Amino acid sequence: MNAHPDLSTLTDQEIVRLALEGREAAYRELLRRYQRPVFSLIYRMVRDRELAEDLAQECFVKALNALHTYRPEFKFSSWIFKIANNAAIDHLRRRKLETLSLEGRPDARDPEEAQATAISVPHPGESPLEELEAQELGSAIERAIGQLRPEYRACIILRHIEGRPYEEIAEILELPLGTVKTYIHRARAQLKEILGPLRE
Amino acid sequence: MNPTTFNDPNQPGPPDEQDRLLDLRLAALPRFDPSPGFADRVMARIRIPHPAPARVPWYYRPRAVPAGIQRLAAALAVMAATSSSLLTLWIASNFQSLAESARSYATALAASALDELLRQFARWSSFLGEAAAAVASSTGWPAAAAILAGCVAAIPLSMLGLYLLSRSPASAGRTHALR
Structure with missing residues (x-):
């Protein structure tokens, strides 16, 4: 039982x-x-x-x-x-x-x-595996994330894809909370720069 | 940025709108699944601990007993607890009169017989006998009272035994159903 x-x-x-x-x-x-x-x-x-x-x-x-x-x-x-x-x-x-x-x-x-x-x-x-990867990570936003520094990438993924709070991201990455916020801000700015003007 | 460009559908929206659109794009990104069998491959390399059995006091080694015996033991424990509680209450409420009557009874009618009993008891167990005699001499109680005190002390011990028996694992069931 x-x-x-x-x-x-x-x-x-x-x-x-x-x-x-x-x-x-x-x-x-x-x-x-x-x-x-x-x-x-x-x-x-x-x-x-x-x-x-x-x-x-x-x-x-x-x-x-x-x-x-x-x-x-x-x-x-x-x-x-x-x-x-x-x-x-x-x-x-x-x-x-x-x-x-x-x-x-x-x-x-x-x-x-x-x-x-x-x-x-x-x-x-x-x-075939590479073809699958090209499909999965081939969208503009995925390619843009791939161009970020690894630290920025981790922050963006944890914050916006996994939905983790800033405090938890700071704990995961062993960074001060302020640094995490700065990284996310810079990462977003870089993503917008890479992606260019976004439309609906 | 020229505000007039916001009306142009080919132009991007203001910065806030760009942030919102970026959030939407990011939130829409899917999570990926590893290939089938991933969990099995991981599990094949996991060392699942076998916890050490819980430490059990030397005086209590649970053994499987039939469920009927367990229920009987539980009922006896409840009965013993109830009756001893009632007895304690009754003794407490009539302590003075009981003490007087016990003393007079012991000294006047059965002192010699009880002293003989105490001697026999001492022969069986010199330690317990000496202890009872010491209690009797130090408190001034008759020997009968010391013996009675010993018997009263046995009640909670027997209750504990019955309780432990009732808590023993039932032989019909399983003791560790975690796995």
Whole structure:
């Protein structure tokens, strides 16, 4: 007999408590609640579906295996989004370093040396997955979000797509509240600039 | 910006309107689903804890008992609690007269028999006997009163035992229905 037949009516904190008691259904409920928002955040941050899925999977494995470290006085959503955002930002930083090395030695003395040390990678043809990504992230607004700095991007996604309050975004990104407001203001200004005049 | 341009349908609206339109565009963006089987792939890598059994006092190890016995124990516990409460109230309200009659009864009619009983009791358990004798000598109560006090003390202990029995897991059901 199931002691809690309808887990969907419980709060995140109650679900976490049941998970820590060893209920597999509670883990599945946390996944059900957060797999879409977490995957969406990471996908929009890294703009690569396959990679986003790997990062989201790592994020959930890390979070759910460390559930005992979650402090219930904080929102579970803040905790999981923080892990997801850190995973995405870490990846973007690593990719930036790799991109630099592909473009040649960072300490090259002249363009010829940089060219000589650069690695050329053949451009693969567009796979079905890439076609899907092109569809999903191909709208003007998605492309505009993709052009924002990662910090601005995270703020805009959390605020306007996930509907998180400023305070929670500050907690997730570990930034002062004023900085979050400034980032969102600047991000919006950049989006309007990129998108040009908007019409109904 | 020239205000006259607001009437032109080909021109963008004022800044507030642009903000509103941007909000609408952002709010309309969908959330994306990961590929099917995502949750299963995550769950395959999750270590679900097996919580340690709750610490149970050494004097109380719950064992499965039939539900009928549990109900009987619960009824007996209620009866014992009720009767002991009534007895306590009655003793409290008639304490003076009871004490006098008990003292006279013990000393005049059955002192020797009760002293013999106390000696027997002391033989069975020298410690308890000595304790009872000590209580009897220090309080000035007759030995019978000390024994009665011991019996009265046994009532709440037996009530506790019955209560714990009634709270034992029923053998017909399951003790941990969480999983």
